[in-house]
Amino acid sequence: MENKSVGIIGMGDMGRMYARRISDAGWKVNACDVPAKYQQLVVDFADCENVTVYPNGHLVSRCSDYIIYSVEAEKMDHVVAQYGPSTKQGAVVGGQTSCKTPEIAAFESHLPHDVEIVSCHSLHGPGVDPKGQPLVLMKHRASDESFQLVERILSCLGSKHVYLTVQEHDRITADTQAVTHAAFLSMGAAWAANKQFPWEVARYVGGIENVKINIALRIYSAKWHVYAGLAILNPSARRQIRQYAQSVTELFKLMLGGHREEFTQRVKSAAASVFGNNSQRNLLLEDELLDQFSIGDMPPQQVRNNHLSLLAMVDCWSKLGIVPYDHMICSTPVFRMWLGIAEHLFRNEKLLDEAIDTAIEDNTFRSDDLEFTFAARDWSDRVDFLSMDAYREKFEQVQHYFEPRFEEAKKVGNQMLKTILERSSATTS
Ligand SMILES: NC(=O)C1=CN([C@@H]2O[C@H](COP(=O)(O)OP(=O)(O)OC[C@H]3O[C@@H](n4cnc5c(N)ncnc54)[C@H](OP(=O)(O)O)[C@@H]3O)[C@@H](O)[C@H]2O)C=CC1
Ligand SMILES: O=C(O)C(=O)Cc1ccc(O)cc1
Helix, strand or coil, rough: CCCCCCCCCCCCCCHHHHHHHHCCCCCCEEECHHHHHHHHHHHHHCCCCEEEEEHHHHHHHHHCEEEEEEHHHHHHHHHHHHHHHHHCCCCCCEEEECCCCHHHHHHHCCCCCCCEEEEEECCCCCCCCCCCEEEEEEEEECHHHHHHHHHHHHHHHEEEEEEECCHHHHHHHHHHHHHHHHHHHHHHHHHHHHHCCCHHCHCCCCCCHHHHHHHHHHHCCHHHHHHHHHHHHHHHHHHHHHHHHHHHHHHHHHHHHHHHHHHHHHHHHHHHHHHHHHCCCCCCCCCCHHHCCCCCCCCCCCCCCCCCHHHHHHHHHHCCCCHHHHHHHHHHHHHHHHHHHHHHHCCCHHHHHHHHHHHCCCCCCCHHHHHHHHHHHHHHHHHHHHHHHHHHHHHHHHHHHHEEEEEEHHHHHHHHHHHHHCCCCCCCC
């Protein structure tokens, strides 16, 4: 192993996963979290001889050759201002935050000029095996030699390297991550507003519904700041999330008014623009596979659903000129699941026609759809206000509602993601 060391500032879920894998590959890792967590971190990494835990980021920065900041996106400026000036001369610095514009601004403001910048972003959560998943690498201010050092270090993750500029990264992740999360967050908020546990309602069991529930619960069982950061701090994300809320609202109004022709025309033209040129692709998800991952018992016959959340997603992609397949190279497991169920609905004419019929004719679930529409707009407003506090308040309120069921949901959700990702071989190209 080369005589180079890796610094990790922020030993939360992602930092710990990186520290374990990089040190297992033989690199020396210097790590820290906030001083209050120092003692615990020493205990937790006592079994890792290649990891040295330090009380703060000054001590990590001064002795490491590649330093990764893995802290909350909203704290980056403050943390880099604190430790950046202590960076070892000639070192390379990067970050793991999900949105790169503010991260790079923090580096440019606070790092000494002799320090190079290569950032990264693993496009998956800490519980997913990084092997084969996309890892975005951004050579912002660095020599080829330094970039290659970063690639050699991170190659132990076994991820698929994707080379983008900071601007490309933020634009694509706004299209893939931010708007996808907005849809799942809205589902959870609507279920909570209606005091439902969706797996206890026949409409939400089986096939596509299992994915909706499992992913929504997975997101709500995670940390609010991850989702807030990538929605609020990404300058491209607001527009996407706003368009999603608008698509939901407009489709819901057409449903309420019983405007069958206009509704059908709008859904079908969105389908043509998003899926028209991709109708020969293999489906990302198979029906029988989806049915296996129910939290509740399967009803004898699937209850019809208008799938407003999915119709609005495809409408939104179409309005923004987004072809989601163009972003597969830079997709997260959650995005692939979301696209998988959208495709499932839109490439099955019978299912799509049934959703349209249900939307126009069936009043049974109007209260669910009303709450979903409110929720989509509320999330969009909170993001537009650029308010981390407002985002956190809503996230934690819904999180609290679902909390008693997280353990069960996580088990089923993890198994679902694992099986489906293996079967679809993490199709990232
Ligand atoms: N979780 C995910 O799925 C993914 C997350 N990311 C991004 O990676 C980054 C880390 O996420 P994640 O690990 O999940 O978040 P965590 O909250 O688990 O970890 C962040 C850690 O950084 C610590 N920290 C804050 N300030 C400092 C400081 N001054 N010095 C040292 N440590 C500090 C935090 O402490 P404290 O809690 O006290 O603030 C916390 O322990 C985020 O920017 C996130 O957006 C990227 C890909 C996937
Ligand atoms: O797959 C998703 O979208 C997730 O929810 C996990 C996640 C969260 C933040 C990231 O920056 C990358 C992945």
